[in-house]
Amino acid sequence: xxxxxxxxxxxxxxxxxxxxxxxxxxxxxxxxxxxxxxxxxxxxxxxxxxxxxxxxxxxxxxxxxxxxxxxxxxxxxxxxxxxxxxxxxxxxxxxxxxxxxxxxxxxxxxxxx
Amino acid sequence: xxxxxxxxxxxxxxxxxxxxxxxxxxxxxxxxxxxxxxxxxxxxxxxxxxxxxxxxxxxxxxxxxxxxxxxxxxxxxxxxxxxxxxxxxxxxxxxxxxxxxxxxxxxxxxxxxx
Numbered sequence: 001x002x003x004x005x006x007x008x009x010x011x012x013x014x015x016x017x018x019x020x021x022x023x024x025x026x027x028x029x030x031x032x033x034x035x036x037x038x039x040x041x042x043x044x045x046x047x048x049x050x051x052x053x054x055x056x057x058x059x060x061x062x063x064x065x066x067x068x069x070x071x072x073x074x075x076x077x078x079x080x081x082x083x084x085x086x087x088x089x090x091x092x093x094x095x096x097x098x099x100x101x102x103x104x105x106x107x108x109x110x111x112x113x
Numbered sequence: 114x115x116x117x118x119x120x121x122x123x124x125x126x127x128x129x130x131x132x133x134x135x136x137x138x139x140x141x142x143x144x145x146x147x148x149x150x151x152x153x154x155x156x157x158x159x160x161x162x163x164x165x166x167x168x169x170x171x172x173x174x175x176x177x178x179x180x181x182x183x184x185x186x187x188x189x190x191x192x193x194x195x196x197x198x199x200x201x202x203x204x205x206x207x208x209x210x211x212x213x214x215x216x217x218x219x220x221x222x223x224x225x226x227x
Contacts, residue, residue, distance in 0.1 A: 004155075033216065042119075042204065042220035043156075088156065090216075100146045100158035100169065101216065 002027045004091055006104035014112050018077050021107045023089030025070040031092035032072045033101060034063050038085045046074075076109075084111045115140070117207050118187075119219035126195045126226050134190040134222045138207030145188045146216065147180055150202040162188060195226045 003026040013019045023032065031050050035043040047056045052067025060077045076083055086108050090101035118137040126132050138145050147159040161169040162182035173180065177195075182188040192199055202223050208216040 035218070040223075042117075043206075043218035045217055090156070100148070100161050100172065101156075102158065103148075103156040105155040 002091060002102045004089055004102055004104035006087075006089060006107050008107060009105070010108040010110070012110045012112060013079050015081060016078055018075065019079055019109070020076075021074040021087050021109070023072045023074070023091075023104055025091050027070065029065065029067060029070050029072070029091055032063075032065050033090040033092070034072070034074055035088045035090060036085050037088060037106070043088065079109075079111050081111045081113065084109055117142075117205055117217050117219035119203075119205050119222050121222060122220060124222055124224045126224065128196055128226055129194050132192040132195050132199070132224055132226075134192075134203050134205075134224070135187045136190070136205030136207075136219060137187040138205075139217055142207035142209050142217075144208045144211055145182050146206040146208075147188070147190050148204045148206065150204060150221070152201075156204065159190075192224075195224070197226050200224055200226045 005024045007022045011019060033048050034046040036046055037043050047058055047063050049063055049065035055064045062075045065072045086106040088103050088106045090103045092101055117139055120135050124132055143164050145162045148156045149159055150156045157172060159172040160180045162180060164182055165184050177193045179191045202221045204218050204221045206216045206218045
């Protein structure tokens with residue numbers, strides 16, 4: 001079965017600094033999803049990457065997919081308190097999205113003012 | 114266009130009772146997924162349903178758990194004879210087609226078994 005490893009597990013960053021979160025898969029990635037979860041709340045969809053080398057941005061968040069390395073990275077520029085939360089990567093390992101996503105354990109991000 | 118709606122948000126059950134968790138997918142979405150998030154663990158896939166059909170239930174415990182997605186109405190995750198280990202956050206997600214355009218999650222139902 002596919003496993004996703006996220007690093008780091010937790011991250012404390014000073015407001016205004018940049019940061020990167022990584023997600024590495026044990027198997028081929030057919031689709032990679034990034035979600036943000038506020039503590040005690042649901043998951044907010046950030047973006048989905050499907051093709052090797054694909055890069056997407058939303059506001060100050062950029063995600064890339066390295067298909068060969070079976071890895072994705074999420075980069076936040078000039079972090080803000082609103083970026084705090086748990087970031088989860090989810091992978092579609094079947095190629096058709098038919099059997100749900102496998103998730104990493106999440107990266108807890110804290111932004112220090 | 115309302116997002117994925119789950120209710121209740123919080124549910125407390127005594128051991129041995131039944132828990133029913135409801136999920137209304139986003140408008141236009143016919144694919145529903147249920148996930149469980151245990152403390153200190155990531156989200157684990159439980160079951161994937163498409164209207165009136167269970168497509169994949171490989172993540173569902175073999176006993177006491179069942180799911181349905183009737184032609185009319187919300188998807189239901191049912192846990193019979195709950196035990197303390199069932200305490201978790203249960204998330205429902207929906208998509209228009211499998212793997213396309215993103216999968217959107219509800220706010221979750223936090224089940225506490227006392």
